[in-house]
Amino acid sequence: MRAITFVPGKQGTLGITDVPEPEPGAGDLLVQGLALGICGTDRELISGEYGWPREDPMILGHESLGRVLQVPEGSAYSPGDLVVGVVRRPDPEPCGACARGEFDMCRNGEYTERGIKERDGYGSERWTVEAAYAVKLDPGLGTLGVLVEPASVVAKAWEHIERIGSRAWFEPRTVLVTGAGPIGLLAALLAHQRGLEVHVLDRAADGLKPALVADLGATYHAASDLKAVGFKPDIILECTGAGPLVFDAMLNTAAAGIVCLAGVSSGGRLLSADAGQINRDIVLENDVVFGTVNANLRHYRAAADALSQADAAWLERLITRRLPLDRAPEAFDRGQDVKVVIELGE
Incomplete structure (x- = not known):
């Protein structure tokens, strides 16, 4: 069968290769791959900028969608079910968080991840997944199920925002999302579903991004800093990883505000910041700044529920390019896309 492979740590090794058919172990589902979402992490992996080097090729892909072909005896799954596979696995000798x-939230870093760290991903015509790490989807979600993994990241972000908010009286009214990429737009969707007044800031002055935000019933700000917003929101989800916006967010929430950092910054850029003012603002206003990445099973399930409740036509517009498997390398070309998806099968 065909798979999208690369050699971790080696640039220029991306390709479509023939690999052995997967053999399901006890408790595994055998799955027909349907679609694979591509994100910035995948681009960093194939460029050699990120990852855990090894000599042999690895199957790429962590934003999965597939249809069950074969199930183990006594399984809660059935052939034909739509599923996504969870990305992360706990460490072999689990830390306290992994064991629960x-x-x-692994504490020792010994976790593994499908398509990212030490485990083959979901970028193949067929793949296996432990039933315990699969999430069944509403059949009505169809091919939009490929958005579950990125949505799980923001489902976790919102869960933690609400947990932090519950430390005291918490009735937020306004939320600002910085960045209108897939994570930012999905974060805005989940904010909208919570009945909040949603604002989104992004540099794009026109085109699809402003239209998607407007059709969500939110307010779009075409700018590169928070001065354009004109008020201090109760919650900021920073989804760009841009250093100036990260510092800007820390100084621009309402009192007892919450800043969730969901964008991953690249290193090597030095910025000047008034650390004293940032500290003073956070302390005197009881603000919280926290980071979040990845997701566990309940976040995947929450994401699947959120997508099932969303307008399917709006979600479909997030996917700006679909490519067949034999054109997979084109998915990594940088352009004006929101989300690129590789179709692995029918």
Whole structure:
């Protein structure tokens, strides 16, 4: 069968290769791959900028969607079910968090990840997944199920925002999302579903991004800093990883505000910041700044529920390019896309 492979740590090794058919172990589902979402992490992996080097090729892909072909005896799944596979697995000798199913909060870094760290991903015509790490989807979600993994990241972000908010009286009214990429737009969707007044800031002055935000019933700000917003929101989800916006967010929430950092910054850029003012603002206003990445099983399920409740036509517009498997390398070309998806099968 065909798969999208690369050699971790080696640039220029991306390709479509023939690999052995997967052999399901006890408790595994055999799955027909349907679609694979591509994100910035995948681009960093194939460029050699990120990852855990090894000599042999690895199958790429962590934003999965597939249809079950074969199930183990006594399984809660059935052939034909739509599923996504969870990305992370707990460490072999689990830390306290991993041992309690909170493997997204692993303390010792010995976790593994499908398509990212030490485990083959979901970028193949067929793949296997442990039934315990598969999430069944509403059949009505169809091919939009490929958005579950990125949505799980923001489902976790919102769960933690609400947990932090519950430290005291918490009735937020306004939320600002910085960045209108897939994570930012999905974060805005989940904010909208919570009945909040949603604002989104992005540099794009026109085109699809402003239209998607407007059709969500939110307010779009075409700018590169928070001065354009004109008020201090209760919650900021920073989804760009841009250093100036990160510092800007810390100084521009309402009192007892919450800043969730969901964008990953690249290193090597030095910025000047008034650390004293940032500290003073956070302390005197009881603000919270926290980071979040990855997701565990309940976040995947929450994401699947959120997508099932969303307008399917709006979600479909997030996917700006679909490519067949034999054109997979084109998915990594940088352009004006929101989300690129590789179709692995029918």
